[in-house]
Amino acid sequence: MSMKRYKSINHDAVSEIEIKKLWSDFDLPEIVSIESQAEYSSTGFIIITTKNKYYLCLHPAKPSIFSRSQNDLLGEIDILQRLREKRLPVARPIATKDDKLIISVKGRKGFLRGYLECEALKKPSTVNLTQAGVLLAKIHLSLRRWTPPHRRTQFWGPEKIRRYWTKNKKIILASKLPDKKALVDRLEQKQHEFKFSKTLPTGILHEDFGQRHVLWHKNKITGVIDFDRSYRGLLILDVGQAIRGWCFDPAWKKLNLEKLNYFLSGYQSQRQLSVAEKKHLVQAIKFGLVERGLSFLLRGLNYNNREWLDFARRSLFNLVDEVEKMAPEIEKIKNTK
Structure with missing residues (x-):
């Protein structure tokens, strides 16, 4: 068995031996092979057994900014279980023999879930865009008036940019970027422009409902991942961030109004945006670009x-x-039903 590693990722390595030892805590088939997928914020393991595939995601240990508390992870599990109750296509969290859901290895926490055997689309069609809009609306409707048993402490709205701005x-400014002053000026200018009414509809957001997190098989959505x-x-x-992820032309050239029309048509076929939300839509798209x-x-x-630095510049200046x-x-377009 081989473990794929990415040298650019500085996470504490978790060996196959440690995963196999962990596997004994579950009532699951024998492991055949393990593949790792390291990203900047976590390491995922595709675990192939004699019967099925499973996915284990482990977040970095403290003091990493990408570490996750037990409550954050349980809150994510709550969301997955709620969406499964609503028959939406998300992975099934899997507990150990003694009903524990949270796993800890070398201080790195995570949880095991079923593996979704499907792929993200590289070039979604107009039909796919409508389907994606429909699904996001269904997620919002399923979670809007529901309170998860475990409260998550993280958030990613405009207030977070302001709260951590002095540090960031x-x-x-301590970097060697030649345009660091222009970047700081731009970020300060834009973050003060975001003024979202507190009376706007609220609910639980996916926050990263982009193309790579929606999985397909035979032109149908079969999975949504990464609710972390x-x-x-x-x-x-969430609508603005999703538009950022679905409705721009390849290579982030510009916002494609046709794509936007199909995505919003799908969304509003399930959940109509309020008058106030429509007034804030452009601002929400801009916030998605600035936040990312x-x-x-x-x-x-x-x-x-x-x-990544070039993408940041393009988002903050050109695209906004x-x-x-x-x-x-x-x-x-936003008035399309």
């Missing part, structure tokens, strides 16, 4: 990744400005 500003950033917030922020722009900027500095210019056209 210092990180950017879910939190309670304004539903329109800042995230990729900090991540690019941490991992010295030029591609283009969305602002397209506001009148977006105004027309």
Whole structure:
């Protein structure tokens, strides 16, 4: 058996021996092979057994900013179980023989779930865009008036950018980026522009409902993954972030109004945006670009990744400005039912 590793990821390694030892706590088939998929925020293991496949995700231990508390993980499990009750396509969390759901290895916490045997689409069609909009609305409706047993402490709204801005500003200014002052000025300007009404509809958000997190088989959605950033917030922020993920042309050239139309048509076929939400839609799309722009900027500095830094610049400058210019056209589309 081989374990695939990514040298650019500095996580404490978890060996096959440790996973097999952990496996004895479950009443599951014998392991045949293990494949690891390291990302910047976690390490996932596809565990292939004599009967089925399973997926184990382990988050970094403290003091990593990507560490997750037990309550955060239990909150994610609550969401998955709720959505499964509503017959939505998400993975099944799996407990140990003594009914424990949270796993800890070398201080790294996570949980085991069933593996979704399907793939993300690289070039979604207009029909796929409508299907994605429908599913996001169903997720919102399933979770809107529901309170999970475990409260998650993380959140990703405008208030988080403001809360951690002093710290993040210092990180950017301490870097060797030639345009660091322009980046800081841009981020300060934009974060003060975001003023979302507290009366807007709230609920539990997926937060990262992009193309790579929606899985398909034979042109049908068969899975939604990565609820690890879910939190309670304004539903329109989730719509804006999803539009960022689905409705831009390849290579992030510009917002595609046709794609936007199909996505919103699907969403509003299940859940009609309120008048107030429609007024905040352009702002929500811009926030999605700024939030991800800042995230990729900090991540690019941490991992010295030029591609991420370039993406951050494009999001913060070009794409935000283009969305602002397209506001009148977006105004027309958002009223589509």
